[in-house]
Amino acid sequence: xxxxxxxxxxxxxxxxxxxxxxxxxxxxxxxxxxxxxxxxxxxxxxxxxxxxxxxxxxxxxxxxxxxxxxxxxxxxxxxxxxxxxxxxxxxxxxxxxxxxxxxxxxxxxxxxxxxxxxxxxxxxxxxxxxxxxxxxxxxxxxxxxxxxxxxxxxxxxxxxxxxxxxxxxxxxxxxxxxxxxxxxxxxxxxxxxxxxxxxxxxxxxxxxxxxxxxxxxxxxxxxxxxxxxxxxxxxxxxxxxxxxxxxxxxxxxxxxxxxxxxxxxxxxxxxxxxxxxxxxxxxxxxxxxxxxxxxxxxxxxxxxxxxxxxxxxxxxxxxxxxxxxxxxxxxxxxxxxxxxxxxxxxxxxxxxxxxxxxxxxxxxxxxxxxxxxxxxxxxxxxxxxxxxxxxxxxxxxxxxxxxxxxxxxxxxxxxxxxxxxxxxxxxxxxxxxxxxxxxxxxxxxxxxxxxxxxxxxxxxxxxxxxxxxxxxxxxxxxxxxxxxxxxxxxxxxxxxxxxxxxxxxxxxxxxxxxxxxxxxxxxxxxxxxxxxxxxxx
Amino acid sequence: xxxxxxxxxxxxxxxxxxxxxxxxxxxxxxxxxxxxxxxxxxxxxxxxxxxxxxxxxxxxxxxxxxxxxxxxxxxxxxxxxxxxxxxxxxxxxxxxxxxxxxxxxxxx
Ligand SMILES: [Cu+2]
Numbered sequence: 079x080x081x082x083x084x085x086x087x088x089x090x091x092x093x094x095x096x097x098x099x100x101x102x103x104x105x106x107x108x109x110x111x112x113x114x115x116x117x118x119x120x121x122x123x124x125x126x127x128x129x130x131x132x133x134x135x136x137x138x139x140x141x142x143x144x145x146x147x148x149x150x151x152x153x154x155x156x157x158x159x160x161x162x163x164x165x166x167x168x169x170x171x172x173x174x175x176x177x178x179x180x181x182x183x184x185x186x187x188x189x190x191x192x193x194x195x196x197x198x199x200x201x202x203x204x205x206x207x208x209x210x211x212x213x214x215x216x217x218x219x220x221x222x223x224x225x226x227x228x229x230x231x232x233x234x235x236x237x238x239x240x241x242x243x244x245x246x247x248x249x250x251x252x253x254x255x256x257x258x259x260x261x262x263x264x265x266x267x268x269x270x271x272x273x274x275x276x277x278x279x280x281x282x283x284x285x286x287x288x289x290x291x292x293x294x295x296x297x298x299x300x301x302x303x304x305x306x307x308x309x310x311x312x313x314x315x316x317x318x319x320x321x322x323x324x325x326x327x328x329x330x331x332x333x334x335x336x337x338x339x340x341x342x343x344x345x346x347x348x349x350x351x352x353x354x355x356x357x358x359x360x361x362x363x364x365x366x367x368x369x370x371x372x373x374x375x376x377x378x379x380x381x382x383x384x385x386x387x388x389x390x391x392x393x394x395x396x397x398x399x400x401x402x403x404x405x406x407x408x409x410x411x412x413x414x415x416x417x418x419x420x421x422x423x424x425x426x427x428x429x430x431x432x433x434x435x436x437x438x439x440x441x442x443x444x445x446x447x448x449x450x451x452x453x454x455x456x457x458x459x460x461x462x463x464x465x466x467x468x469x470x471x472x473x474x475x476x477x478x479x480x481x482x483x484x485x486x487x488x489x490x491x492x493x494x495x496x497x498x499x500x501x502x503x504x505x506x507x508x509x510x511x512x513x514x515x516x517x518x519x520x521x522x523x524x525x526x527x528x529x530x531x532x533x534x535x536x537x538x539x540x541x542x543x544x545x546x547x548x549x550x551x552x553x554x555x556x557x558x559x560x561x562x563x564x565x566x567x568x569x570x571x572x573x574x575x576x577x578x579x580x581x582x583x584x585x586x587x588x589x590x591x592x593x594x595x596x597x598x599x600x601x602x603x604x605x606x607x608x609x610x611x612x613x614x615x
Numbered sequence: 616x617x618x619x620x621x622x623x624x625x626x627x628x629x630x631x632x633x634x635x636x637x638x639x640x641x642x643x644x645x646x647x648x649x650x651x652x653x654x655x656x657x658x659x660x661x662x663x664x665x666x667x668x669x670x671x672x673x674x675x676x677x678x679x680x681x682x683x684x685x686x687x688x689x690x691x692x693x694x695x696x697x698x699x700x701x702x703x704x705x706x707x708x709x710x711x712x713x714x715x716x717x718x719x720x721x722x723x
Contacts, residue, residue: 259694287702291709323713374708378716387719390712 091491091588105190106591110197111176112489117200118164118172119558122475125159126554128152133513133547136540139532149530150216151231157219162240163207165474166332167200169339170285171250173481174278176489178254180582180589181272183263183598188256192249199246206239218528220329223310223321227302234303237296244293247335251285254278263581265600269363272580272604273356276363277342280370284331284338288374292328295321319384326377334373336470337437338366340477341408344430347484348412350578351427352419355605358411365404372400382453391450398448405441409434424576425499429480432507436472440465443518458528461521464514471510479506482561487571491588494564502560505553512546580604633690643684650677 092108101109132152135144144152175193179186187193213232217225226233258271258279298309299321308314310321349356356362378386378394412434421427443465446452456462487493516539525536532540574583581604585593654673662669683689688699 255698287705317717319716320713323716324709327709374705375712378712385720386716387721389719390716393712393715 089586089590091586092591093491093588103194105186105194107175107179107187107190107193108489108589108593110193111172111174113197114167114172114175114200115489117204118168121159121163121204123554123558125156125164126551128156128159130547130551132156133544135530136532137544138541139534139537141531144530146530147216150218150528151214153528154215154218155211158207158215158236158240160470161219161332161336162243163204165336165470167243167247167250168336169343169474169478169481170254170278170281170335171196171200171247173274173339173343173485174250174254174281177272177485177582178257178275178278179261180585180593181275181580181604182258182261183266183581183594183600184257184261185592185594185597187253188260189253193253196246196249196253199242199249203239203241203243203246206235206242210235210239220325221296221299221321222325223299223302223318226299227311234300237300241293241296244289244296247285248289251282251289254282255286258282263597263600267600269360270600270603271363272342273345273359273362273366274339274342276366277338277345280366281335281338284335284370284373288328288331288335291324292332295324295328298324319381319386322381322384322386323378326380327374330377330380331370331373333469334369337473337477338369340433340474340481341366343477343481343484344412344433346580347426347430347480348415349605349607350484350576350580351422351424351430352416353422353607354415354419355607356411357414357417358407359603359605361407362411365407368404369401372397372404376401376448379448379453382450383457395448395450399445402441402445409438409441424483425496425503426480426484428500428503428507429476429483432503433473433476433480436468436476436510440468440470440472443468456521458526459521460517460525460527463527464517464521467510467514467517471514479503479557484576485582486561486564487575488582488587488589490565490568491571491586492564492568493571493575494561494568498556498560502553502557505549505556507553509546509548509550509553513543513550514546516540516543516546578604579606633687635684635687635690639684643680646680647677650680 092106095104101113104110131143132149135142135149135152175187178184210232215229215231215233215236217229217231217233221233221237258275262271298307301307302309302311302316306314308316310316310318312318345356345362376394376398378390379398382391382395412430443461447456447462447465483494483499520536520539520543523536523539525532525539571587573585573587576583579602581598581600582589584598650673654670657669657673682699688695691699
């Protein structure tokens with residue numbers, strides 16, 4: 079075997095090779111993961127700035143900084159970039175690429191070149207999005223017909239970009255599924271996998287099987303716009319609600335493409351900083367698969383007031399409630415893992431705890447929206463905006479920030495300033511709640527979403543929300559500067575700063591190109607903390 | 616520590632690829648051409664509500680031939696079959712649950 083030659087070569091960190099081409103042509107899963115990380119973080123910051131502009135417009139009634147059309151463009155840009163360029167590829171592509179091979183004891187993913195190809199497709203999609211900004215779309219990120227057929231803005235280019243991103247997502251999902259099936263180290267049985275790997279597996283199934291549907295849907299939309307085929311136009315025998323059925327058949331599972339990796343992340347962080355095994359490992363693993371399965375059964379809860387049939391609405395409302403079961407299992411088990419643990423409030427742990435708290439609010443308000451009668455009142459109001467941001471920021475983004483702080487030493491071989499990280503966390507946590515909690519109230523009072531203006535009685539709550547968004551923005555800014563400063567000024571990171579027993583912490587920080595000097599033989603699952611393992615620390 | 620190192624990499628893959636002769640591909644090609652001919656032929660006849668059933672039926676047979684023989688699904692293990700059949704289940708869901716909307720709307 080070629081292994082002894084690897085053992086004899088000196089340790090060369092994967093980051094060592096310099097030059098932009100050494101990155102853009104690299105098939106190393108860690109480098110591809112870092113390239114995704116840079117791309118999605120950039121998308122997040124840009125789309126975040128567009129949301130601050132929207133909040134500034136809404137600081138007072140009447141026109142402040144943008145007019146109604148510009149506001150439509152802003153929320154379309156914000157939604158499209160956040161959804162398709164940040165949060166869908168997001169944790170799955172960046173952390174999944176970096177971590178899955180390390181966690182399962184492999185040297186790379188199953189198809190390294192295809193992996194690089196996925197990243198190039200992502201870049202191509204992003205380029206097309208940028209070109210579409212010459213005549214930016216104003217449809218919102220959902221591209222509902224008939225407006226998306228009729229608007230004069232560049233819907234075709236934007237949806238083409240998203241179509242290409244979809245191909246990137248499908249190939250990443252395929253790659254991860256094969257990797258997890260085929261490249262596990264000796265002894266790495268399914269029940270010894272990290273929960274992050276389980277989460278990535280469930281996500282990959284959704285990416286592989288749901289994404290083609292949105293691809294086809296957007297293609298139908300493009301064909302209708304270009305050739306005037308009547309898929310969705312009732313005058314030509316089409317059905318505008320059919321578009322919504324197809325769109326949400328993907329986009330509800332996509333919610334879990336966004337959130338499942340974050341669930342995986344905090345299932346790694348919480349045991350390490352509680353010094354306890356994860357509570358109910360198998361329930362945690364299978365609830366991830368259950369969420370992935372059920373996510374295909376609930377899509378029309380986005381359409382209760384669209385004019386769809388009441389029979390279907392009743393079926394979908396019932397099925398939607400099923401999601402609460404596996405989700406509640408997860409929240410319960412995270413909490414039970416904390417119980418009597420020896421908790422360390424590392425910045426990563428603060429983000430993980432925030433996820434449990436905020437996602438629970440997001441999830442429970444989802445139960446309101448999934449109930450037929452309540453949804454009639456709350457549909458298309460700020461209640462929905464608040465709910466989805468509690469799920470997406472309170473869930474996914476908290477998981478993302480937690481992951482950044484948790485695996486930072488492993489990714490870059492440096493430490494960041496922990497005190498500054500905690501200050502940034504506090505600003506983000508407070509800013510987030512001040513921004514979005516008032517929006518629940520605004521929604522119940524009847525403030526519709528996607529409006530550039532509002533009557534004066536909503537002024538104070540909108541003003542509060544805008545102030546919150548500025549606090550949130552400052553928090554994210556401080557966090558970003560702190561993490562970037564760590565790259566140049568940070569102390570050198572040890573191999574395993576948190577005494578984790580998980581496989582990725584048993585290799586040098588940053589890991590060498592081939593990950594493992596020798597492929598490890600795995601003898602237990604990665605959560606043996608506490609009494610079982612007296613040698614730790 | 617949950618792990619220990621071992622000096623050799625293990626390979627548990629003992630799958631031997633099934634070799635399919637050229638004749639199979641030729642038969643697949645001929646079958647697809649014949650079925651395409653039938654598609655064109657039935658397009659000239661009106662079967663009423665069964666038009667779509669006939670068209671999709673022939674298309675499904677063609678897709679099955681491609682998947683089973685051209686793509687070797689027939690010789691694959693259970694896992695590959697699972698991944699091949701699960702999307703069909705999802706397709707049934709997409710059509711079935713969408714039908715629960717389309718066929719039960721109140722007429723205006
Ligand atoms: Cu949904």
